[in-house]
Amino acid sequence: PGPMAGLSESPRPPTQATNPLPPADFNRVASEHKGCIRMTASASHDQSLSAAPATVALKDNNEEEQQMQHAQGNKELHIAPMLNYSTREFRQLMRILSERLTLWTEMVVDETVAHSPNLDEHLAYDSTQHPIVCQIGGNSPQLCGKATSIVLERYGYDEVNLNIDCPSERVSGKREFGACLMKKAELAREVVAEMQTNASPPGSKVSVKCRIGVDELDDLEFAAEFIRTLQPVCQRFYLHARKCVLGGLMNARQNRSVPPLNFPRVYALCDMFPDCEFWINGGIRSLKEAKLIAYGWNGGCKSINDGDAKDAHREQQQCHHVPCVLCNLPYGSCTQPPVVAPSNLRGIMMGRAAMDDPCMFHNADKSFFNEPSNPCQTRRDVLERYCVYLEETYPRRCCDSDERITFEYPAPKVAHERNCCKTCAEIYCPDQFRADSCSGGADENRDEENISKKKTRPKMSSRIIARSLKPVQGIFAGIPDTRIWRRTCDDLGQNAALRNCGPGFLLRMAMRSVCDEILDRPFGELENDDDRI
Numbered sequence: 001p002g003p004m005a006g007l008s009e010s011p012r013p014p015t016q017a018t019n020p021l022p023p024a025d026f027n028r029v030a031s032e033h034k035g036c037i038r039m040t041a042s043a044s045h046d047q048s049l050s051a052a053p054a055t056v057a058l059k060d061n062n063e064e065e066q067q068m069q070h071a072q073g074n075k076e077l078h079i080a081p082m083l084n085y086s087t088r089e090f091r092q093l094m095r096i097l098s099e100r101l102t103l104w105t106e107m108v109v110d111e112t113v114a115h116s117p118n119l120d121e122h123l124a125y126d127s128t129q130h131p132i133v134c135q136i137g138g139n140s141p142q143l144c145g146k147a148t149s150i151v152l153e154r155y156g157y158d159e160v161n162l163n164i165d166c167p168s169e170r171v172s173g174k175r176e177f178g179a180c181l182m183k184k185a186e187l188a189r190e191v192v193a194e195m196q197t198n199a200s201p202p203g204s205k206v207s208v209k210c211r212i213g214v215d216e217l218d219d220l221e222f223a224a225e226f227i228r229t230l231q232p233v234c235q236r237f238y239l240h241a242r243k244c245v246l247g248g249l250m251n252a253r254q255n256r257s258v259p260p261l262n263f264p265r266v267y268a269l270c271d272m273f274p275d276c277e278f279w280i281n282g283g284i285r286s287l288k289e290a291k292l293i294a295y296g297w298n299g300g301c302k303s304i305n306d307g308d309a310k311d312a313h314r315e316q317q318q319c320h321h322v323p324c325v326l327c328n329l330p331y332g333s334c335t336q337p338p339v340v341a342p343s344n345l346r347g348i349m350m351g352r353a354a355m356d357d358p359c360m361f362h363n364a365d366k367s368f369f370n371e372p373s374n375p376c377q378t379r380r381d382v383l384e385r386y387c388v389y390l391e392e393t394y395p396r397r398c399c400d401s402d403e404r405i406t407f408e409y410p411a412p413k414v415a416h417e418r419n420c421c422k423t424c425a426e427i428y429c430p431d432q433f434r435a436d437s438c439s440g441g442a443d444e445n446r447d448e449e450n451i452s453k454k455k456t457r458p459k460m461s462s463r464i465i466a467r468s469l470k471p472v473q474g475i476f477a478g479i480p481d482t483r484i485w486r487r488t489c490d491d492l493g494q495n496a497a498l499r500n501c502g503p504g505f506l507l508r509m510a511m512r513s514v515c516d517e518i519l520d521r522p523f524g525e526l527e528n529d530d531d532r533i
Contacts, residue, residue, distance in 0.1 A: 110138030
């Protein structure tokens, strides 16, 4: 990268301090930027996404269209690591919805990887989950190096990532890793260097996920100096486009929403470090928005040196900064897509959107990656495939005499004494269930009673049940008359009498609470695709 001179962010108004401005102050700040404002402070974020800058004139011809088609599809879309949520079950659901998404584990502490007696519980995954990234957290070069070797060599992950993003008091306070490493750039470089040394096979990807500022260190110069320090050992950066506040002044939830988003700072870092690759994370709520940010207003078919695009890019840099009166978002956030996306802005990372509304990603392959089709067409398709995964991963424990408990992964391998029990016969043995219903099933009931006497406690842990049902809680998000789905999943998950029949059985039972019309309706007919995707 070139020298820092002349590359600082646009001057901020006098009212901007380290604390973000509330929305009520937008009009006051707007009056100080009369030369830049092209929209009123009341313009909505949706309006800012719906119309490209007037200064960019795109030709509508076959050549331009072919160029755009070629450009689109080469960016990446990642599902962000979320603590206590990015489990193997959640990742499998997302893989069912899209074959192209890059999936991430939740953060695994370096000490856990180095010393856990059952690493499969933390690191094992289904082979269909590639491409997949393992995120580790720690501040010990030796332990992080050892963890990198295990993750890449033994488990075959596509990439290993160091967490310099987590702001929680337990992580950045007591344990002194996560986001607090942004204040210890030399230590962070030592950790990443050791990870690179232990990365095998050669060429394995090692990356860093970090913020763009921390506490009072919240400007372009600080972020650039941090990346410059790490650049000799790392050229892949996933940037959560807001600063974080440490020391317990904000909890993890507040650190995800209160500090303003600053996308222009990410674009500036991309320009300053052309030899590095960047991904942007934070506040992106739809595939439409993700695609616009990844490819820019022009769809990726013009270079920054083209006259009109260059003028628009310069104007955008002058007008869009935090606090941003144009985007008109809470706390002064600026999430304006670039006029021309930097070529080294390699993709987008989304997290909470996937957690709240996973079916938003049913169209990711086709709309974001430009694939000819999507893997699933209805919610029944998704749930049926997820049921099969659960039944294979956590087999039923209702028809065996083994006293071991299914508490973690991998599940114990047991021999079933029957095809099904009385409880799950309606799902797994419908012919037998109908015959028993007609005959009274006296002999079968006696057998069932004999097996029941051997059961002293549930053998499928509530932990496994909860982890398996949690990812599908939002699968009907935005669809009227489906609240019963969440209630049914909760009720079935807490019913100890049904637990041994396995999470796959419980999910199939829950599907009966939703009418066939909704389950079988093609994606897009029950929701507004323009808003969601």
